[in-house]
Amino acid sequence: MRALRFNAPFDVTCVEADEPVVRDSRDAIIDVAATCVCGSDLWAFRGENERKPGSLTGHECVGEVVQVGADVRDIRVGDFVVVPFLASCGSCVLCRAGQLQSCVVAAEAGVFSTQAAQAQRVRAPFADGSLVVVPGGRPAEALLPHLLALSDVMGTGYHAAVSARVQPGDTVAVVGDGAVGLCGVVASTMLGAKRIIMLSRHVDRQNIARAFGATDIVSERGDEATASVRELTHGLGADAVLECVGTAQSMSTAFDIARPGATIGFVGLPHDVDVPVGRMFRHNIGLAGGVAPTRKYTPQLVAAVLSGSITPGDVFDLKLSLEELPQGYVEMNERRAIKAWATP
Amino acid sequence: MRALRFNAPFDVTCVEADEPVVRDSRDAIIDVAATCVCGSDLWAFRGENERKPGSLTGHECVGEVVQVGADVRDIRVGDFVVVPFLASCGSCVLCRAGQLQSCVVAAEAGVFSTQAAQAQRVRAPFADGSLVVVPGGRPAEALLPHLLALSDVMGTGYHAAVSARVQPGDTVAVVGDGAVGLCGVVASTMLGAKRIIMLSRHVDRQNIARAFGATDIVSERGDEATASVRELTHGLGADAVLECVGTAQSMSTAFDIARPGATIGFVGLPHDVDVPVGRMFRHNIGLAGGVAPTRKYTPQLVAAVLSGSITPGDVFDLKLSLEELPQGYVEMNERRAIKAWATP
Numbered sequence: 001m002r003a004l005r006f007n008a009p010f011d012v013t014c015v016e017a018d019e020p021v022v023r024d025s026r027d028a029i030i031d032v033a034a035t036c037v038c039g040s041d042l043w044a045f046r047g048e049n050e051r052k053p054g055s056l057t058g059h060e061c062v063g064e065v066v067q068v069g070a071d072v073r074d075i076r077v078g079d080f081v082v083v084p085f086l087a088s089c090g091s092c093v094l095c096r097a098g099q100l101q102s103c104v105v106a107a108e109a110g111v112f113s114t115q116a117a118q119a120q121r122v123r124a125p126f127a128d129g130s131l132v133v134v135p136g137g138r139p140a141e142a143l144l145p146h147l148l149a150l151s152d153v154m155g156t157g158y159h160a161a162v163s164a165r166v167q168p169g170d171t172v173a174v175v176g177d178g179a180v181g182l183c184g185v186v187a188s189t190m191l192g193a194k195r196i197i198m199l200s201r202h203v204d205r206q207n208i209a210r211a212f213g214a215t216d217i218v219s220e221r222g223d224e225a226t227a228s229v230r231e232l233t234h235g236l237g238a239d240a241v242l243e244c245v246g247t248a249q250s251m252s253t254a255f256d257i258a259r260p261g262a263t264i265g266f267v268g269l270p271h272d273v274d275v276p277v278g279r280m281f282r283h284n285i286g287l288a289g290g291v292a293p294t295r296k297y298t299p300q301l302v303a304a305v306l307s308g309s310i311t312p313g314d315v316f317d318l319k320l321s322l323e324e325l326p327q328g329y330v331e332m333n334e335r336r337a338i339k340a341w342a343t344p
Numbered sequence: 345m346r347a348l349r350f351n352a353p354f355d356v357t358c359v360e361a362d363e364p365v366v367r368d369s370r371d372a373i374i375d376v377a378a379t380c381v382c383g384s385d386l387w388a389f390r391g392e393n394e395r396k397p398g399s400l401t402g403h404e405c406v407g408e409v410v411q412v413g414a415d416v417r418d419i420r421v422g423d424f425v426v427v428p429f430l431a432s433c434g435s436c437v438l439c440r441a442g443q444l445q446s447c448v449v450a451a452e453a454g455v456f457s458t459q460a461a462q463a464q465r466v467r468a469p470f471a472d473g474s475l476v477v478v479p480g481g482r483p484a485e486a487l488l489p490h491l492l493a494l495s496d497v498m499g500t501g502y503h504a505a506v507s508a509r510v511q512p513g514d515t516v517a518v519v520g521d522g523a524v525g526l527c528g529v530v531a532s533t534m535l536g537a538k539r540i541i542m543l544s545r546h547v548d549r550q551n552i553a554r555a556f557g558a559t560d561i562v563s564e565r566g567d568e569a570t571a572s573v574r575e576l577t578h579g580l581g582a583d584a585v586l587e588c589v590g591t592a593q594s595m596s597t598a599f600d601i602a603r604p605g606a607t608i609g610f611v612g613l614p615h616d617v618d619v620p621v622g623r624m625f626r627h628n629i630g631l632a633g634g635v636a637p638t639r640k641y642t643p644q645l646v647a648a649v650l651s652g653s654i655t656p657g658d659v660f661d662l663k664l665s666l667e668e669l670p671q672g673y674v675e676m677n678e679r680r681a682i683k684a685w686a687t688p
Contacts, residue, residue, distance in 0.1 A: 093580065094604055102604030102627050163630075236437065260438055260446030263632065266625070275619035275631075281610070283446050286507075286632030288607065290625040 002322050002344065003119030004057045009047030012326045017056060020116065020123035024109070025071035028127035030083060033138070034148040035061040035118050036316065036341035037328045038085070039178050040269060045329050048271075058118030059085040060151035064138060065131070066121070074128045080138045081131040082302065083124050084295040085152040087111050090129025100293035103129070118325060120344040132298040135306070145313025146305040148341060149183065154301055154312040155294025156267050157183025157244065161191050162297075163289035164240035164265030168192030173229055173237075174214070175254045176244030177205040179315040179339040180267060182212060184242040186310050189213035193240075197232060199225055199253070205338060208314055222253065229257040238262060243289075246270045258285045265289040316341045346666050346688065347463030348401045353391030356670045361400060364460065364467035368453070369415035372471035374427060377482070378492040379405040379462050380660065380685035381672045382429070383522050384613060389673050392615075402462030403429040404495035408482060409475070410465070418472045424482045425475040426646060427468050428639040429496040431455050434473025444637035447473070462669060464688040476642040479650070489657025490649040492685060493527065498645055498656035499638025500611050501527025501588065505535050506641075507633035508584035508609030512536030517573055517581075518558070519598045520588030521549040523659040523683040524611060526556055528586040530654050533557035537584075541576055543569055543597070549682060552658055566597065573601040582606060587633075590614045602629045609633040660685045 003017040020029055035058055044051035065079045075081065088095050089105035103126075106112065111125045124131060134147060157180050166172055172193040174184045177200035188196050189212070197216040198209040206217045218228045230237060237259035243251055246268025254264045255276050263286035275287060304310045318337040320328055328340025347361040364373055379402055388395035409423045419425065432439050433449035447470075450456065455469045468475060478491060501524050510516055516537040518528045521544035532540050533556070541560040542553040550561045562572040574581060581603035587595055590612025598608045599620050604627035611633050619631060648654045662681040664672055672684025 093578070097605055099603075099605040099628060163628075234437070259443075261441055261443040263630075270621045270625055273621050275621050277614045277617050277619055280631065281614055281634040284443060284507075284632070284634040284637070286607075286630060287619075287624065288628070288630030288632070290628040293628070 001120040003116060004325055006044060006051050006053065006055050006057050008053055010045065012045060012057060012329050014323045014326060017119065020121055022067060022069045023123065024125060025069040026126050026128065027069045028065050028072055028075055028124045028131060029067040030061065030063040030081065030122050030124050031066045032061045032063040032117065032120055032122055032344050034144045034341060034343050036148055036339060037118070037325065037332055038152055039180065041329065042333050045333060056116035056119060059113045059115060060148065061117040061122060062144065062147045062151060068127060072127045075131050075133065080134045082134065082147055082150045082298055083114050083117065083122070084130055084132070084155065084298060085113050086291065086294065087113055087125045088129045088293070088295060089126050095129060098293060098296055100295055101291035118322070120322065130295060132295060132302060134302055143305060144343065145316045145341060146311055147302065149312035149315060150294070150298055150301045150305065152294060153179040153315060153339070154183040154186065155297050156180045156292040158187040158297045158301065159292035159294065160184045160242040160244055160265040160267040160289055161187035162265070163263070164242055165263045166191040166193055166240045169194045170239040171195040171197065171233055172240045172242065173197045173199065173257050174242045174244065175199050175250050176268060177202060177209065178244060181242065181244035182208050182315050183312050184244055185209050185212040185214050186312055188242070190304070190310065197229055197238060204317070211314065222249065225253055226256040233259065240265065244268050246273065248272050248274060255279055255285060260284055263288055267292055315339050345464040347460060348669055350388060350395050350397065350399050350401050352397055354389065356389060356401060356673050358667045358670060361463065364465055366411060366413045367467065368469060369413040370470050370472065371413045372409050372416055372419055372468045372475060373411040374405065374407040374425065374466050374468050375410045376405045376407040376461065376464055376466055376688050378488045378685060378687050380492055380683060381462070381669065381676055382496055383524065385673065386677050389677060400460030400463060403457045403459060404492065405461040405466060406488065406491045406495060412471060416471045419475050419477065424478045426478065426491055426494045426642055427458050427461065427466070428474055428476070428499065428642060429457050430635065430638060431457055431469045432473045432637070432639060433470050439473060442637060442640055444639055445635040462666070464666065474639060476639060476646060478646055487649060488687065489660045489685060490655055491646065493656035493659060494638070494642055494645045494649065496638060497523040497659060497683070498527040498530065499641050500524045500636040502531040502641045502645065503636035503638065504528045504586040504588055504609040504611040504633055505531035506609070507607070508586055509607045510535040510537055510584045513538045514583040515539040515541065515577055516584045516586065517541040517543065517601050518586045518588065519543050519594050520612060521546060521553065522588065525586065525588035526552050526659050527656050528588055529553050529556040529558050530656055532586070534648070534654065541573055541582060548661070555658065566593065569597055570600040577603065584609065588612050590617065592616050592618060599623055599629060604628055607632055611636055659683050
């Protein structure tokens with residue numbers, strides 16, 4: 001089969017690779033219908049996170065189950081499934097508490113996420129606990145990108161909004177106009193936000209944000225962005241802030257635009273971030289979130305996609321073949337594309 | 345009148361001072377029935393926080409209203425009131441949102457807290473927004489310490505528990521066996537915690553914690569404390585953690601003993617604290633709390649004291665005259681007393 005391989009920083013290629021096999025009795029093998037490149041793939045692509053040369057890449061896909069291990073009970077061959085980026089057993093004490101990102105069983109097995117999903121076929125660990133069946137079988141092609149978005153970015157954006165405790169009527173600010181931030185706009189509308197302020201300097205992303213429900217766009221950065229958000233919020237700041245980047249500057253901006261009593265929902269992997277604990281203390285600003293247990297939200301998000309009430313796949317602005325998908329890394333890294341996908 | 349004055353680090357004396365007067369039309373003058381020394385007074389006492397030499401001290405008291413400014417509507421002469429340490433107007437947009445610690449009107453007026461409350465009489469700013477009337481007038485002497493505790497420590501402990509999102513059935517861990525931490529135990533019982541683990545090395549404080557509802561005592565510190573809490577919680581950590589100290593070590597311990605998905609409610613003024621944002625991210629551990637808007641909780645806490653269902657004044661283990669109260673600073677600083685009070 002064909003699959004993407006990381007050779008070295010700035011060097012990802014589509015290669016011929018071995019077919020995946022069931023290694024653990026809880027695995028399933030998926031025939032990939034659609035896969036994509038994640039913002040987090042770019043950290044390794046740029047050499048900022050370590051990655052083993054020769055490893056196959058990708059952790060987001062949807063597809064059809066073609067084989068299951070002996071201990072898989074709920075997932076069946078022929079099911080069309082969303083594969084969450086995170087693997088979780090679904091039945092340990094932490095999974096039952098909704099803390100799938102800290103699944104005890106997966107940690108013991110040394111498994112964190114699905115891997116090698118930018119491929120024609122992929123092995124998904126902990127099938128029963130991780131995969132979500134799309135009712136009705138393989139969906140219409142037009143629905144594929146929207147379901148694919150549930151594999152990571154839409155669930156992660158939703159987790160940002162839930163973690164930020166977005167309430168009906170709230171004014172929400174979203175820091176980060178990547179796919180996750182844009183999905184955070186969708187999530188904020190689902191949770192009843194009245195006003196959604198998107199911080200974005202890119203017209204194409206601003207347009208998607210507006211289409212997703214953003215009511216205001218702030219195109220400045222740093223102190224000027226803070227001033228603009230405050231101006232839009234009677235000098236107070238936003239009721240809830242979604243931090244969807246993970247850099248020192250984005251986190252700093254998130255705290256600056258949060259009103260007293262707000263919670264910052266953070267889902268961007270933190271890189272050299274300082275938490276301003278003094279400001280948190282003085283103004284009772286909370287920080288919550290982290291690695292998103294997206295599978296918790298997937299069933300309701302699948303229903304919302306199938307009903308047509310959300311279209312999170314609109315974040316995909318570059319459709320490629322699997323062979324061309326390495327170019328998606330380049331386009332995303334140079335910010336010419338928001339998110340690239342392929343139908344292997 | 346007699347009042348306590350800060351002269352220099354380690355030098356607080358009881359002196360003759362001018363009677364307080366109404367300076368702002370929203371002020372009230374209180375004849376102090378009971379006052380006390382706060383853990384936060386000790387930071388300045390030790391010279392670790394700056395304080396103006398010659399300033400009168402204290403921010404916790406209960407007493408009778410003897411005069412009100414022209415614009416005070418709800419508070420009347422003769423009312424017996426709990427004076428929260430924090431002053432808030434009660435009607436600005438942030439007060440209405442429950443964020444009294446960030447009151448816009450008090451900030452504009454340059455007022456943060458009641459001051460000079462270790463005295464026979466005190467001026468309380470923003471009387472209508474800040475003071476809470478005790479129904480039935482001056483209470484029995486035996487109730488005085490319990491109502492006095494509502495001026496700060498019990499409300500602050502309650503805020504820690506609310507911020508940590510303590511739910512019925514939870515296992516709660518409390519870091520800090522000072523008056524606030526002990527009151528955090530009371531608060532956790534009020535919120536329905538099933539199990540309350542108090543970290544304390546002092547037998548007298550352990551005994552109060554047990555009387556307040558703590559089910560387990562961990563007397564180790566640092567890594568050993570973490571190991572003990574994990575052992576008590578099936579290796580997972582506590583569902584909610586109350587951080588009631590504010591040092592680097594206490595905050596570090598709080599994060600170490602929090603289970604994935606837990607929230608740390610922090611109310612100890614942070615001193616050189618590092619927030620382990622990587623651990624927060626990996627395990628979805630939240631941080632919330634800060635300066636406690638105690639007045640929000642005071643009415644329900646007054647009712648609980650009057651009904652006898654809570655006795656937070658049991659944290660006072662040293663009763664002195666106002667003239668002797670400077671010695672209370674010494675005893676508390678040397679950890680021979682938990683909390684000293686006086687009835688001027």
